[in-house]
Amino acid sequence: MFLSTTTNNLDAKGRVSVPSDFRAVVGDGAFDGIVLWPSFDGDYLEGGGLALMQEYLDSLETMDHYDEGRMALQRAIFAESRKLSFDSGGRVTLPKDLAEYAGLNGRATFVGLGRRFEIWSPESYESHIGDVRRLARENRNRLISLRRRNGSEGAR
Amino acid sequence: MFLSTTTNNLDAKGRVSVPSDFRAVVGDGAFDGIVLWPSFDGDYLEGGGLALMQEYLDSLETMDHYDEGRMALQRAIFAESRKLSFDSGGRVTLPKDLAEYAGLNGRATFVGLGRRFEIWSPESYESHIGDVRRLARENRNRLISLRRRNGSEGAR
DNA sequence: CCATGAAATCCCATGTTATCCCATATTGGG
DNA sequence: CCCAATATGGGATAACATGGGATTTCATGG
Numbered sequence: 001m002f003l004s005t006t007t008n009n010l011d012a013k014g015r016v017s018v019p020s021d022f023r024a025v026v027g028d029g030a031f032d033g034i035v036l037w038p039s040f041d042g043d044y045l046e047g048g049g050l051a052l053m054q055e056y057l058d059s060l061e062t063m064d065h066y067d068e069g070r071m072a073l074q075r076a077i078f079a080e081s082r083k084l085s086f087d088s089g090g091r092v093t094l095p096k097d098l099a100e101y102a103g104l105n106g107r108a109t110f111v112g113l114g115r116r117f118e119i120w121s122p123e124s125y126e127s128h129i130g131d132v133r134r135l136a137r138e139n140r141n142r143l144i145s146l147r148r149r150n151g152s153e154g155a156r
Numbered sequence: 157m158f159l160s161t162t163t164n165n166l167d168a169k170g171r172v173s174v175p176s177d178f179r180a181v182v183g184d185g186a187f188d189g190i191v192l193w194p195s196f197d198g199d200y201l202e203g204g205g206l207a208l209m210q211e212y213l214d215s216l217e218t219m220d221h222y223d224e225g226r227m228a229l230q231r232a233i234f235a236e237s238r239k240l241s242f243d244s245g246g247r248v249t250l251p252k253d254l255a256e257y258a259g260l261n262g263r264a265t266f267v268g269l270g271r272r273f274e275i276w277s278p279e280s281y282e283s284h285i286g287d288v289r290r291l292a293r294e295n296r297n298r299l300i301s302l303r304r305r306n307g308s309e310g311a312r
Numbered sequence: 313c314c315a316t317g318a319a320a321t322c323c324c325a326t327g328t329t330a331t332c333c334c335a336t337a338t339t340g341g342g
Numbered sequence: 343c344c345c346a347a348t349a350t351g352g353g354a355t356a357a358c359a360t361g362g363g364a365t366t367t368c369a370t371g372g
Contacts, residue, residue, distance in 0.1 A: 009350070017349050035159065040289040041296065053157060057270040059299055066197055072291035073299055079161045079267045079285075083177060087332070089349070165360065173359050243322070245359070314372090321366070332355070339348075 001025065002048075002112035007122050009107055014099060015091045016108045022117060023090050025049065034092060036119065037081035038101040042128075045102050045119040052116055053078070157181065158204075158268030163278050165263055170255060171247045172264045178273060179246050181205065190248060192275065193237035194257040198284070201258050201275040208272055209237070 006019040018034060026034055026049030036047040056077060063070040084092035094104070102108075103121045111118040111125065120128070162175040174190060182190055182205030192203040212233060219226040240248035250260070258264075259277045267274040267281065276284070 011351065013351085015350085020348060040292040050157065053159070053270070056299065057157070060270070063298070069291065069295035069298060072288050073295055074269050075267070075285055075288045076292035078157075078159055078269050081159045081268075083159050085331080088334090091349085093330075167361065169361090171360090176358060241321085244324090247359085249320070316370085316372105317368105318370100319366105319368080321364100323364075324362085326360085328357105328359085330355105330357075333353085335351085335353105337348100337350070340346095342343105342345090 001114050002117040003114075004112045005109060005125075007107055007109045010094065010099065010104055014094045014096065015087070016094055017089065017091045018086065019110050020090060022110060022112065023086060026051075031083070031085070033083060033085035035081050035083050036092075036094075036098060037077055038098060039118070040076045043101065043103055043120075043124060045098055046116055047119060048116040053081070055115075157270055158273040159270075160268050161265060161281075163263055163265045166250065166255065166260050170250045170252065171243070172250055173245065173247045174242065175266050175268075176246060178266060178268065179242060182207075187239070187241075189239060189241035191237050191239050192250075192254060193233055194254060195274070196232045199257065199259055199276075199280060201254055202272055203275060204272040209234070211271070 002022055002025055004019070004021065008017045008019070010016045022034070026032075028049070028051065031050050034047050034049060035053055036045050039046045056073075060070055060074055082095055082098065084094070086092060094108075102119060103124060104119075105121060107122050109120045109122045109125045111120060158178055158181055160175070160177070164173045164175070166172045178190070182188075184205070184207070187206050190203050190205060191209055192201045195202045216226055216230055238251055238254065240250070242248060250264070255264075258275055259280060260275075261277060263278050265276045265278045265281045267276060
């Protein structure tokens with residue numbers, strides 16, 4: 001599970017250290033690295049491990065093969081994504097176009113969101129989350145009522 | 157899993173370098189190469205490894221033997237497909253008719269879409285995906301809601 | 313059956329850049 | 343305070359994409 005928010009340096013070669021606990025999340029041995037793609041929902045990158053990509057693929061496979069919406073999702077995620085391997089220091093080299101898409105300038109903020117994470121420029125993220133606590137408070141009942149509805153959830 | 161979008165040169169002999177990570181996807185030892193066919197959904201080629209062809213075959217086998225639609229799919233994919241081996245540099249030689257079908261002119265864009273990939277001319281693909289981000293945004297809830305429905309996902 | 317020509321396949325070489333390797337600085341926990 | 347883990351920076355090497363030529367294979371015609 002991707003948790004926490006961390007800001008690391010993006011060096012002159014385009015390398016950035018992926019937070020070590022994120023690395024642990026995706027490290028299942030088959031592929032040591034992450035998958036990133038430009039979000040279609042804003043100026044940031046989205047990412048995860050191959051397991052997330054498999055989940056998305058399974059989800060897409062339940063839709064009609066050439067359904068327009070499906071194809072759009074598939075292109076926006078799979079065709080746009082980049083598979084980035086870790087170097088010995090746990091860094092990945094961000095392709096220039098991805099760094100530019102997210103407006104990254106020497107620093108990158110990793111935002112853990114459970115199954116996936118996001119990468120923002122620190123300043124963009126700062127202004128994006130300006131009101132996140134107020135919004136969260138306004139929507140807190142949605143979390144609670146979902147738990148009630150699935151009444152047998154139990155504690156993990 | 158085929159991921160990313162890469163554009164490589166198509167040389168005077170019709171050879172094009174298949175992106176190395178695509179090569180890794182199909183490299184199960186039995187056959188070092190790809191299978192391509194002209195898409196019936198547009199001016200591009202579709203492709204994958206032998207494993208994909210087996211999946212399609214298994215899927216077709218669940219249909220009635222002489223079902224008209226089945227036969228059409230079978231002909232459009234299997235009868236039209238070409239099995240292309242990699243040379244020592246990981247290239248395949250595109251048959252002229254396939255290159256012409258996709259309007260390829262010196263360059264070919266490989267589009268990874270998970271289980272299969274597509275090959276487009278760069279200009280065609282560029283104009284085709286003009287609105288893909290908007291369409292993906294409009295359809296994003298389809299991806300999310302499917303995950304909710306499969307409620308046993310569990311955290312790592 | 314044999315000869316020939318065209319196409320497919322194989323082989324070699326080169327330049328660029330992605331990946332690998334090593335070292336140092338910083339940080340957090342015992 | 344010390345040590346181990348993590349983040350950071352620089353240089354070297356290997357892999358990948360590209361181009362050209364040689365050899366082998368296959369199809370065709372006599």
